Amino acid sequence: MRAGPAKVLIITYYWPPSGGAGVQRWLKFTKYLPSSGWLPVVLTVYPEYAAYPFRDNSLFDEIPLDVEVHRTKAINFFALYNRDQTKIPHAGFASGKEKGLKSLVSRFIRGNFFIPDPRKGWNRFAFRKASELIRTGNISHIITTSPPHSTQLIGLRLKRRFPHLKWVADMRDPWTDIYYYDMFRPLLPARMIDQHLEKKVLNRADRIITVGQSLASSFAERGENLPEKTDVLPNGFDEEDFQGLASVTPERFTITYVGTLSPVYPVKSFIEAVRDLRIDGRPVALKFVGTVPGDIQALFPAGDDGNSTEFIDYCEHPEAIRHMMNSSMLLLIIPDHRSNRSILTGKIFEYLATEKPVLLLGPSDGDAARLLKLCGYQGIYDYDNVQGIRDFILKVAEGKPVKRSGHHLEYSRRALTVKLGEILDRLR
DSSP states (O other), rough: OOSSOEEEEEEEOOOTTOOSSHHHHHHHHHGGGGGEEEEEEEEEGGGGGGOOOOGGGGGGSSSSTTTTEEEOOOHHHHHHHOOOSSSSGGGGGTTTTTOHHHHHHHHHHHHSSSOOOGGGGGHHHHHHHHHHHHTTTEEEEEEEEESSSSSHHHHHHHHHHTTTTTEEEEEOOTTTOOOOOOGOOOOOHHHHHHHHHHHHHHHHSSSEEEESHHHHHHHHHHHHHTTTGGEEEEOOBBBGOOOOOOOOOOOSSSEEEEEEEOOOSOOHHHHHHHHHHHHHTTTOOOEEEOOHHHHHHSSOOOOOOOEEEEOOOOHHHHHHHHHTTSSEEEEEEEESSSSSOOOTTTTTHHHHHHHEEEEEEOOOOOOHHHHHHTTTOOOOEEOHHHHHHHHHHHHHTOOOOOOSSSGGGGBBBHHHHHHHHHHHHTTO
16 A cells, blocks of 8 residues: 655756746646655756746646745856857757857857756756755655756765665656767767766666657666666646647648757658649648748748748747647658657657647657557658658548547556656655
């Protein structure tokens, strides 16, 4: 029989008003954890001291009223080499190409002097506050979530000070294998330090959770007995986010992409397929919701009213979901990188929740493709398969059935939080 509710300290840099998938993951877990017998306590950074690539004030409304949220100061190292604080880099500067010496120097400084990342300026403040909460708050379990991977170093230090602590390291993305790592131009000493820190965290944590099987397998190569203490706990969707939203089929056939596009996201074959359809008299409207640099926007044909291409800046989460729900098809592109099989984006689960057709461009044996296949989805194509992409778009446009199953329901945030509770229970 389960004992009474226990406290778990969640240490996360990204928390409202920060936006993005990393915020969604732990905001939702915090929302549903009490139902699994765990009382979450959140430790994060004051917004005025943080470096957020995106802000989403709508997420404040989702913080449970009874959850303890503690904030601390931080040193914003981004300000030392990036004076324009309105343009905080995200996805490792992957939102655009290197342009000029200034950009190259910024990346080099980031990759060689701020290891593992510039947000480590929060660590000493967070460590001090976490230590206080552990001593006075009857906390025996902590969760550190990354990126930023510097947050894992807080857990490593806490584990040394409080050996009785049960520490869960949540690794949402690769560390040294992340697809944009080489963009920082790290020299050999920097690579060795990063690899050492990564291995130390993985081997010292009591449990590791990742978002996909390929990522779990990749981390398992970093030390002994890692598979035995690693759990796959994917991202998901919150059914409450979709309540009251009707699924709309627009008059114009509209393909929507939500998220970031950069040079590592191959779009050439998709553009060619859309252009072919338009030439054949098949209207296709495109909508991109998120960060798309100007040089990539220029690749897409503007078209006329029936073949428009619309670019909408990053918007708050409820608005992004409305754009998904008002689409004919949703586009998902996996970055073209050696680690792309392990990439399982957070938005794919919300794509599934819409029950709209999904077109995936990426490796057919990757985690994203496996998830779509499990849920009965077609429309999975390699980056250069123009004919396949074209035929699938045409199939959906003509109203032909696209097979789906109900497996996506097991990825609801509520169901996934039950699994998180079980992981924590095993560490009692």
